[in-house]
Amino acid sequence: xxxxxxxxxxxxxxxxxxxxxxxxxxxxxxxxxxxxxxxxxxxxxxxxxxxxxxxxxxxxxxxxxxxxxxxxxxxxxxxxxxxxxxxxxxxxxxxxxxxxxxxxxxxxxxxxxxxxxxxxxxxxxxxxxxxxxxxxxxxxxxxxxxxxxxxxxxxxxxxxxxxxxxxxxxxxxxxxxxxxxxxxxxxxxxxxxxxxxxxxxxxxxxxxxxxxxxxxxxxxxxxxxxxxxxxxxxxx
Amino acid sequence: xxxxxxxxxxxxxxxxxxxxxxxxxxxxxxxxxxxxxxxxxxxxxxxxxxxxxxxxxxxxxxxxxxxxxxxxxxxxxxxxxxxxxxxxxxxxxxxxxxxxxxxxxxxxxxxxxxxxxxxxxxxxxxxxxxxxxxxxxxxxxxxxxxxxxxxxxxxxxxxxxxxxxxxxxxxxxxxxxxxxxxxxxxxxxxxxxxxxxxxxxxxxxxxxxxxxxxxxxxxxxxxxxxxxxxxxxxxx
Numbered sequence: 001x002x003x004x005x006x007x008x009x010x011x012x013x014x015x016x017x018x019x020x021x022x023x024x025x026x027x028x029x030x031x032x033x034x035x036x037x038x039x040x041x042x043x044x045x046x047x048x049x050x051x052x053x054x055x056x057x058x059x060x061x062x063x064x065x066x067x068x069x070x071x072x073x074x075x076x077x078x079x080x081x082x083x084x085x086x087x088x089x090x091x092x093x094x095x096x097x098x099x100x101x102x103x104x105x106x107x108x109x110x111x112x113x114x115x116x117x118x119x120x121x122x123x124x125x126x127x128x129x130x131x132x133x134x135x136x137x138x139x140x141x142x143x144x145x146x147x148x149x150x151x152x153x154x155x156x157x158x159x160x161x162x163x164x165x166x167x168x169x170x171x172x173x174x175x176x177x178x179x180x181x182x183x184x185x186x187x188x189x190x191x192x193x194x195x196x197x198x199x200x201x202x203x204x205x206x207x208x209x210x211x212x213x214x215x216x217x218x219x220x221x222x223x224x225x226x227x228x229x230x231x232x233x234x235x236x
Numbered sequence: 237x238x239x240x241x242x243x244x245x246x247x248x249x250x251x252x253x254x255x256x257x258x259x260x261x262x263x264x265x266x267x268x269x270x271x272x273x274x275x276x277x278x279x280x281x282x283x284x285x286x287x288x289x290x291x292x293x294x295x296x297x298x299x300x301x302x303x304x305x306x307x308x309x310x311x312x313x314x315x316x317x318x319x320x321x322x323x324x325x326x327x328x329x330x331x332x333x334x335x336x337x338x339x340x341x342x343x344x345x346x347x348x349x350x351x352x353x354x355x356x357x358x359x360x361x362x363x364x365x366x367x368x369x370x371x372x373x374x375x376x377x378x379x380x381x382x383x384x385x386x387x388x389x390x391x392x393x394x395x396x397x398x399x400x401x402x403x404x405x406x407x408x409x410x411x412x413x414x415x416x417x418x419x420x421x422x423x424x425x426x427x428x429x430x431x432x433x434x435x436x437x438x439x440x441x442x443x444x445x446x447x448x449x450x451x452x453x454x455x456x457x458x459x460x461x462x463x464x465x466x467x468x469x470x471x472x
Binding site for chain 1: 305307308311312333337338339340341342343344346347348350351353354355374375377379380383384386387388390391392393394395396
């Protein structure tokens with residue numbers, strides 16, 4: 001799958017959202033393959049720790065990004081920690097959704113990335129959301145990004161002449177597809193970090209590790225990242 | 237003009253964006269008049285200084301807001317300071333627009349306010365954008381907020397059952413209308429701060445002071461804020 005439409009001029013600037021994990025690393029290498037001039041941005045909020053931030057920095061450097069920014073968003077932690085009264089009809093819903101869900105998180109992320117993109121004269125903002133994200137995160141679906149792109153066109157000055165567009169090149173892929181893309185693109189997988197824990201090695205037990213290990217297994221690829229623990233079924 | 241549709245239940249929670257200036261103060265008192273439970277949020281970015289932040293705090297306290305947050309967004313300054321190469325076709329456009337324009341600023345502001353609103357179980361997010369803002373800020377128009385509200389419905393879990401809605405009760409008003417509303421609602425105008433400068437008194441010469449003084453003059457109301465300078469034509 002090509003990220004850029006056929007005949008698209010090379011040397012367009014793109015801002016790539018980089019978490020330090022597998023999906024966004026593959027996005028970065030897809031943008032590199034498209035011949036775009038790369039700028040990368042990482043958000044530092046409550047689920048992030050230094051391993052992820054460092055992984056993002058290393059990936060940006062390895063991909064020859066022109067500039068890498070780490071933006072602190074501590075208030076997303078504070079907001080997430082707020083509590084809806086348990087008698088409130090919304091409580092039941094928010095209680096059921098993924099613990100990684102933060103209301104309107106992606107709107108804040110893509111607004112900031114697009115703000116930078118507009119100042120740079122960049123044409124694209126690139127984010128890695130895969131098919132399985134859609135069920136847990138309503139702000140990761142193709143429908144959501146279609147609306148966000150309309151907002152970018154309507155809500156900015158440059159939208160009048162050359163709208164910035166958010167592209168999500170992994171949106172039809174499974175995690176195993178992403179692993180296969182990573183291999184094809186020669187993404188330095190050893191630099192990525194997906195684990196939620198803070199250990200020296202990836203824990204191998206948290207939901208992020210389990211999903212990653214399963215994807216590598218399903219793609220028939222060995223994960224170069226070291227794990228404290230990997231279940232017999234996920235070993236190659 | 238009533239902020240809430242007829243028959244709307246009282247005691248809904250609302251998050252009000254508060255800059256410390258005249259427009260957002262009037263918004264806050266309109267939300268108070270509607271009987272909503274008030275939460276207020278102020279963004280600290282490069283155009284803001286302590287006078288405005290303090291004005292917002294005082295207004296929130298005076299309006300009996302349940303909670304007031306000041307959220308630091310220093311990166312909006314960094315982003316604004318980035319430069320598009322002067323040969324870029326976008327340069328001409330961005331060069332012409334208001335110096336107060338920051339790309340996608342309101343999308344970041346309303347995403348964060350809506351994130352808090354969702355965590356609180358609030359139904360409304362309230363912002364003060366008046367008719368004359370629309371020409372300078374494409375992210376302040378009714379069309380923009382209509383799209384943003386669709387994004388809120390599509391991009392959040394609570395959107396499925398009880399969408400949060402951004403309301404902009406001043407969007408049809410001139411600044412003089414806002415002054416008249418302020419008088420009707422008994423807004424403590426002496427606590428508001430509009431001046432861009434950092435003096436003890438408002439400067440009376442910056443674009444914010446000039447526009448405010450004209451509005452008070454046009455509404456036939458004396459501005460209780462003290463000015464270093466007020467042009468003869470704007471004195472009452």
